[in-house]
Amino acid sequence: MTKVTDGFSKDFLWGGATAANQIEGAYNLGGKGLSTSDFAAFKDPYATGKVNNFTFDVTSEELAKYSERPEDYLFPKRWGIDFYHRYKEDIALFAEMGFKVFRLSISWARIFPTGLEDRPNEEGLAFYDKVFDECEKYGIEPLVTMSHYEMPIELTKRYNGWVSRELVALFEKYARVLFDRYKGKVKYWITFNEMNMNLNSLYTGAGVLADKVENSLQAAYQASHHQFLASALAVKAAREISPDAKIGCMINQIESYAKTTKPEDQLQAVKAEQLNMFYPDVKVRGSYPSYMVRYFNEQGIQLNTLEGDDVILAEGTVDYVAFSYYMSHVTEYRPDAMKLAGTFDSPIKNEYLELSEWDWPIDPVGLRISLNKLYDRYQVPLFLVENGLGAKDVLTEDKKIHDEYRIDYIRKHIIEMKEAVKDGVELMGYTTWGCIDLISCGTSQMSKRYGFIYVDQDDKGNGTLERIRKDSFYWYKDVISTNGEKL
Template identity: 45%
Template sequence: MENNFLWGGALSANQVEGAYLEDGKGLDISDLLTAGTATTKREITTSINKKEYYPNHKAIDFYHSYKSDIKLMAKMGFKCLRVSINWSRIFPHGDENEPNEQGLKFYHNLFETMKQYNIKPIITLSHFEMPYYLVEKFGGWRNRKCIAYFVKFAKVCLDNFMQYTNYWLTFNEINNQYLVENPLFPYTNSGLIFNANDDKREIMFQAVHNEFVAGSQVVKYAHSLNANLKVGCMVAASPYYPNTPNPKDILKAQKLNQYQMFFSDVQVRGKYPNFILKEWQEKGYHIEITDKDLDDLNHGCVDYIGFSYYLSSTVSADPNRKIIGSGNAASEDTVVNPYLQKNKWGWTVDPIGLRIWLNQVYDRYQLPLFLVENGLGAEDKLTSDYKIHDPYRINYLKDHIIEMKKAIELDGVPVIGYLVWGCIDCISFTTGQMSKRYGLIYVDLDDRGKGTLKRYKKDSFDWFKTVIKTNGKKL
């Protein structure tokens, strides 16, 4: 492991900050998501319904507690912390001419605090925080006008905060929205709310194209400011395995892996792969693409690939397959993998899949990779003496770090760093729960927003501190 390997944690503004209308902030798309459970989906409301509970409104109140939270992370020895800048905190509606100075001040103070503890920010520009006004007025990213609005926001962020870090990410888990039948994904990725007669895939492809163009313009602008600035894409990594050696299963898995990689293909290579262009042609999709768009894509390729890794999926082409339909990557083709365990939320636990994915993606692109999210959601118990014993989390993280190290040290894959997702307990993206906890730091808050908000170190806190101190040698 290189001495400059970046160990740390990862958060998003909408899942931790709270203060959802404070200091001039506008409504963002996550503010309209209700709470769900392990078995009930989060609902998207078109306005705030006082009868509903919206967990992101309060979250864990990081907006007011960031100084003490960052201090705790510094005690773990974090070298970096991934955070997002909430678009609606800087441009409340998204289309203003001037940014909200109070929003800029908050992030300036946050990054100054991190600098005090020598923690490098890894900044995500879009992490499910699009101003809801742009959804109401323009239909989200299906409208090209959002390109200019986002690029303006990104330029303001780069101009104000590039002195704090050289690592930036454009769109978080941009490939989630490929699963268009789950309303949560196209909504949070691109602000898309479909009507009954909409062709969801065509609209998704148009929105994604607009995001690709915006991202490429941000890359070009960052490079014009400073050649040392590194802008990456960010995808959810979930390798698909064939259920059997049947060539039909192998082809099914290959196609699903292709579609997952499409989102990084364009951002890394600067052009569309043939299989996507063929689909558009065969289905009669009319995606608005200008010559300038193609030039932007070609000259605005990313510098590295950021990714999250939690699970793998196994798929079958057998028409009589028994579908499980659970987990983030679940589709109508997903079946049980008898070799892998699952958690309460139906997510497979597959550390070797991380090594497989790292090798596949580096072979495909030959770009540095950055594991900017990995972690285990679990129900933790706070004991009477305020301890949290979480050996299950330690084992999960340890097993994944071991496989990552094999990819680096045995396979020669260049990996920039490893970040624990939700390093402090936060609102779950998929369920809106607090009880689905990822953190190394426990937050006293329940699924209905009740609790003291006090922070407590889990056993995994001291374990990860040792991992960082020994640069991954002692696990």
């Protein structure tokens, strides 16, 4: 036994997180091909009243319309916040805050424009070289997600995304190019962003057009199986090419509470947790958990697998578990219980929690619970790579943003992180989501802001793109400089 850890380790990785499709822009520059996210059309959530619409889905009919007449629609992820041209300015701001790590993703379509090429796009590779060199200039470690809610649209059109096994080899080729090119520059990798979100939006997570499959749940798990294989092969490739690299899996972690002490409600909470943990169970343990046998049977799911798949999974286990945490769920035993178990935002609200502007329950203690459960289950390092508060920030006449609400949210979550570390959890680092304002994943809007840095741009792409430090910028700078002591 050793003494209780009183704070974060001296090498704790403080920073922020982004995704290529939400910040880069330059969708048609540098040899980049079109990706699935380039067809996420803006649908004004304020006009429809659906401000809590998390995922975007695209049907085959919509994709055809978007492709034929793109000028009739707004595609905010095509312009992002112009990180492609402003990465030096943005990384300098991250360095000013004291970032130890910057989570970003690589656009697959910037490296292989259609996903089918034999040779990668050198101009795309060179862009990320420059980004990583800029990070190194300030002593910032890149944490790179290889697939963050986008893939070449050609793979959707030709194969209907990850329901096809063809993508496994194509992703392995892509992964090998990345590891070979950036060995020595990138130490920390994540294969797929929030793998369990395939259960929420097939198009977002897997590039699958749901109207082109007979059973969307079957398709979600078939796509997940192929991503498991691709991820495992990528892990194996990384250990061959860049032995010092650390490869993680990632899920969206949502802590599940039973609505009552009724045994059936308690059991439903266990089942909901199992569906969430299924993904890291496979990636950390290297095999399918036994509890999924009954679930697949009851849901009529039969996966198409090949001999040797179990060996691939066993040989490609990850070094750490990364996860996002925004909220908790309440579950209860009812006819649609299992359908609700895999959803991002439960319709059952917790009376003890306040809600954000987007009706997301705010539950810092749930983070501590999740950290303890994840570490107890896997006994590998954990990395909280997304956490934050989306809000409609107000820019004052003197160009200030007083976002005490964001500071309060993050402060409370850091306090619970520290408590989890005292509990014995091995936590590698913390990257807040949207450290600079970016295009929203689900609604493709700009006005849902997460950042410490305000970007002057509205939902329709109007604005100067000026970067402005919010009050939270200076607060987070103090948090990092004191290693989480000054909150």
